[in-house]
Amino acid sequence: MIPINKKLFFIGISLILLAWLSLDDLVDDWGQIEGAPEKLQTFFSEDLLPPDWSVLEAEVWADGSLHKPNGDVCDENIELFCSKAWTGMVVTIKMAFVATLIGFFFSIPIASLAANNMAPLPIAMPARVLLAGLRSLPSIIWALLFAIALGFGPLPGILAMTLYTIGYLGKLQYEAMEGVHNAPLESGLAMGLTHSEQLFHVVIPESSNHLLSQLLFMFEYNVRHGAVLGLVGAGGIGMYIDNYINPPFDYNKAFALLIVVFVVVVIIDLISMLIRSFVTEEGDVKRPKWWSVILPPSMAVEMYSKKEEE
Amino acid sequence: MQKHLNKNDLLALNRIIRRSHGDGYLVVEKSPSRGGDEVQQIDPESVTLRGLSIGYDKPLVSDINKTIYPGDTIAILGSSGIGKTTLMRTIAGLIRPLSGEISHNYPKRGGIGYIPQRLGLVRHSTVRSNVALGARTRRSRWYPFWFPLDKKLKDDVDNAMRALKILDIADEPVRILSGGQQRRVAIARTLVQRPRIILADEFLGELDKENVNSIITATKEIVDEIGATLVLIEHHEERAIELADRIWRIIDNNLIEEGDSNQ
Numbered sequence: 001m002i003p004i005n006k007k008l009f010f011i012g013i014s015l016i017l018l019a020w021l022s023l024d025d026l027v028d029d030w031g032q033i034e035g036a037p038e039k040l041q042t043f044f045s046e047d048l049l050p051p052d053w054s055v056l057e058a059e060v061w062a063d064g065s066l067h068k069p070n071g072d073v074c075d076e077n078i079e080l081f082c083s084k085a086w087t088g089m090v091v092t093i094k095m096a097f098v099a100t101l102i103g104f105f106f107s108i109p110i111a112s113l114a115a116n117n118m119a120p121l122p123i124a125m126p127a128r129v130l131l132a133g134l135r136s137l138p139s140i141i142w143a144l145l146f147a148i149a150l151g152f153g154p155l156p157g158i159l160a161m162t163l164y165t166i167g168y169l170g171k172l173q174y175e176a177m178e179g180v181h182n183a184p185l186e187s188g189l190a191m192g193l194t195h196s197e198q199l200f201h202v203v204i205p206e207s208s209n210h211l212l213s214q215l216l217f218m219f220e221y222n223v224r225h226g227a228v229l230g231l232v233g234a235g236g237i238g239m240y241i242d243n244y245i246n247p248p249f250d251y252n253k254a255f256a257l258l259i260v261v262f263v264v265v266v267i268i269d270l271i272s273m274l275i276r277s278f279v280t281e282e283g284d285v286k287r288p289k290w291w292s293v294i295l296p297p298s299m300a301v302e303m304y305s306k307k308e309e310e
Numbered sequence: 311m312q313k314h315l316n317k318n319d320l321l322a323l324n325r326i327i328r329r330s331h332g333d334g335y336l337v338v339e340k341s342p343s344r345g346g347d348e349v350q351q352i353d354p355e356s357v358t359l360r361g362l363s364i365g366y367d368k369p370l371v372s373d374i375n376k377t378i379y380p381g382d383t384i385a386i387l388g389s390s391g392i393g394k395t396t397l398m399r400t401i402a403g404l405i406r407p408l409s410g411e412i413s414h415n416y417p418k419r420g421g422i423g424y425i426p427q428r429l430g431l432v433r434h435s436t437v438r439s440n441v442a443l444g445a446r447t448r449r450s451r452w453y454p455f456w457f458p459l460d461k462k463l464k465d466d467v468d469n470a471m472r473a474l475k476i477l478d479i480a481d482e483p484v485r486i487l488s489g490g491q492q493r494r495v496a497i498a499r500t501l502v503q504r505p506r507i508i509l510a511d512e513f514l515g516e517l518d519k520e521n522v523n524s525i526i527t528a529t530k531e532i533v534d535e536i537g538a539t540l541v542l543i544e545h546h547e548e549r550a551i552e553l554a555d556r557i558w559r560i561i562d563n564n565l566i567e568e569g570d571s572n573q
Contacts, residue, residue: 181428181433183426183427183428183429183430183431184430184431184432184433185430186399186402186404186424186426186430187424187425187426187429187430188430188443189403189404190402190403190404190422190423190424190509191419191420191422191423191424191443191444191447191503191505192417192418192419192420192421192422192447192451193419193443193446193447194451194455196455197443197446197455199455200455200456201432201435201439201443201446201455202432202443205432205434205435205439206432206433206434208434209434
């Protein structure tokens with residue numbers, strides 16, 4: 001028989017029971033479930049499938065000329081570069097890039113004030129409240145506020161993403177900073193290093209792996225959210241998706257665009273894995289050639305030693 | 311002929327007197343030109359522990375009355391968990407004493423060098439940037455934190471690394487080094503800082519004899535050069551006696567100085 005920790009078993013069972021009771025309390029009519037799979041199937045087969053890949057092509061005007069979605073004549077050799085999917089995605093990626101980078105530069109100092117191993121409680125608490133405040137409004141609400149103030153377009157989207165990034169990334173960062181070993185901070189404190197020196201020369205190098213992976217995650221998150229921000233006219237691929245899920249409904253095209261977003265997210269994840277391999281302890285190995293960064297560390301080491309032998 | 315003594319001469323003299331007379335600072339204290347109770351004026355750089363009681367919730371060691379004179383080498387002995395590290399952290403200003411006071415007029419920046427038991431190195435940075443961190447404290451606190459060090463400090467960093475035989479691994483990250491090499495990095499970082507007092511917890515750790523000797527030689531040379539005070543926590547009693555000119559022993563909540571007839 002598998003030995004079971006009794007305490008853990010009871011805690012687990014109680015949590016599951018509690019979740020079930022909450023769910024039952026929330027749902028009044030379980031009859032809703034009836035026929036749901038069939039409805040979903042109909043939606044998929046009639047509305048979504050097959051995805052309409054015309055979003056990967058340029059617009060053809062009545063005179064037969066190819067145009068970009070904004071009306072400019074398509075002067076690219078490859079038609080894809082004039083398509084809605086491409087132009088929208090490029091705008092979204094640019095927005096996410098700018099917002100993530102600016103957000104990162106603001107969130108690092110705020111996070112360093114919020115980390116309880118770097119700042120006393122009277123400073124840490126207001127910094128945490130500020131981060132929580134920025135985070136508690138979803139980026140779509142920020143976008144709505146900025147769209148009211150600035151009108152439609154990428155700028156309100158970028159500002160919304162930036163504020164949300166500060167709040168969200170700041171929280172992840174101060175938690176990573178609190179995970180830094182105490183000893184280097186203490187010797188720094190005794191030596192008389194200033195707060196910014198501790199941050200720049202001790203905390204950031206020590207938590208670089210976490211900070212980098214959070215930064216890349218935030219970039220990916222912002223690209224995904226670019227699709228949502230379009231709903232309030234914040235530009236990018238989200239705007240086209242929004243056009244297609246509103247009347248006249250064109251779900252097949254919206255679905256195709258969502259697949260494009262998915263593919264881009266997967267690619268960003270792969271790139272992020274690659275970049276992070278430089279800062280993890282296992283990944284920091286001597287590599288024979290620049291392209292060998294794509295190899296797992298153990299293979300790279302093997303290749304390097306072979307090359308040394310030669 | 312009148313010769314003016316500079317600070318380092320005074321420190322060296324102080325050390326010689328103390329070594330040849332046992333508790334030599336009494337001799338300095340009672341020198342006719344200066345009043346017997348003006349120890350602070352003779353050694354404006356000393357650290358005074360007055361009625362000090364240390365610990366976290368309840369006192370580990372109480373009623374410590376001691377003066378640490380510039381140029382002293384003090385070894386703190388005692389069984390584990392008795393409060394040696396707590397005493398050192400209190401002197402370093404990392405924890406507040408429960409009662410009593412510590413007074414010194416060392417600069418807040420760079421005045422105290424602290425090597426904790428776990429060395430406190432930035433494991434993901436290179437040896438060079440770890441050592442450079444010590445040199446940085448010799449510039450004002452308004453020196454921009456993103457600026458690289460100037461040429462003189464860079465040379466000092468290189469010299470310290472050369473003295474501790476870590477110059478050839480200067481660009482390696484600290485985390486891949488052996489325990490002995492890491493210890494050398496921590497010592498180099500503190501030495502290049504040129505602090506007035508060096509507090510080293512388990513200074514030599516569990517190093518082999520060869521390593522110990524070369525580290526001791528290198529450290530002593532630089533410490534003598536910069537005239538720093540050295541306070542060590544040491545497990546090996548013989549080594550402590552060999553290294554230090556004062557031995558503090560913590561026994562049952564009390565700090566007792568060996569060879570001190572007042573206690």
